[in-house]
Amino acid sequence: MRYRNEEERSYLDELEKKLIIKCIKCGSMARKEKNRNIMMLICTWKACKAKRTLWSNTIFERFKTDPTKVLSVVRLWFEGYKIKQIKELMDISGSTIINILSAVREKTVEKYYSDLEQIGGDDIIVEVDEAKFGKRKYHRGHRVEGVWVFGMVERTVERKAVFIVVENRSADTLLFLMKKYIKKDSIIFSDCWRGYARVGEYFHRH
Template sequence: MTGHSSATIKSYMKLFREMVASTLEDDDNRIGGPNVIVEIDETKMGKRKYHRGHRVDGVWVIGGVERTEEKGCFVEVVADRTADTLLEVISRHVLEGSIIYTDMWRGYNGLEGLNPVTGVHTNTIEGLWNGLKLRIPARDRTKDEVTNHLHEFVWRKKKNNIWGGFINALKTTSYPDPE
């Protein structure tokens, strides 16, 4: 259809994902604020090994989404789901004064200063996970690949004008000098 091999297209898509990811680093990606509800959850991005059982090979991702009209969000690949990791990620991405909703997973127990509200639904973040998993092919759910897909997802959610945002990303990207 394009006259290019699928390997070439995949290489360009990876390059574009890396480019938009670099533009996110310049933005303030914190969400929430005083009395804004932020749903926090974790998921494993991967695939079932040999389609048996529930064991999933892949990477852990922690994310959050505001219950606002904008539905601001963050997603981050993490090594584990310990309370220390959760606290570090949440404090980096969620503004003070936010109301945290979780699914009551034990890793959230004892997160001092966050006061997570339990017994509430987390359907918004679950919907975010479903959308992400539909967009990212199972073969790309490795740590190296999934991070750029996650950045692309957040970038697309933040941009009202995706084409204009893409052109701006092209303008602000630095390219190495050819030798």
């Protein structure tokens, strides 16, 4: 049995109608034009005439699959269907499904961190530290395989916190994250590792 995705198609059709379509190059209005079943946006200013697909800079741009199918895969996944079941219902490859779901996770994480509000504030203490999460390789010695996580936690009743996986623990990386997620007038508590040496140059106290 094939999955009928009328709801997804209707949703995308309505979304297309509501989009305010402008040229990303010059800002002029753009017109829609179908080219081999791909909806293109073409700038109406004769001196520009820049072209792009309707779904540029969205998750749909990454795949040759019909955007309706991409949306259906995501919907079925959230409804609890397994990859094998989605593959049979949608008649698309397992690798395509995995790639779609990976892209959704990536975009979700990006959106989550971009929407996070800064923690701390006037004379609020924020504790910062890093920890490695993983396990000892072959259960021998002290070498730990895993990922480093940088944590920032308010010393308040609410205990607001931000935790981020980091590829490296350089002073530049940690200070960048602190500036992004902690208010400048906060008081920073750390273990005084040399990576935090420049923290006092930016924050209220350290």
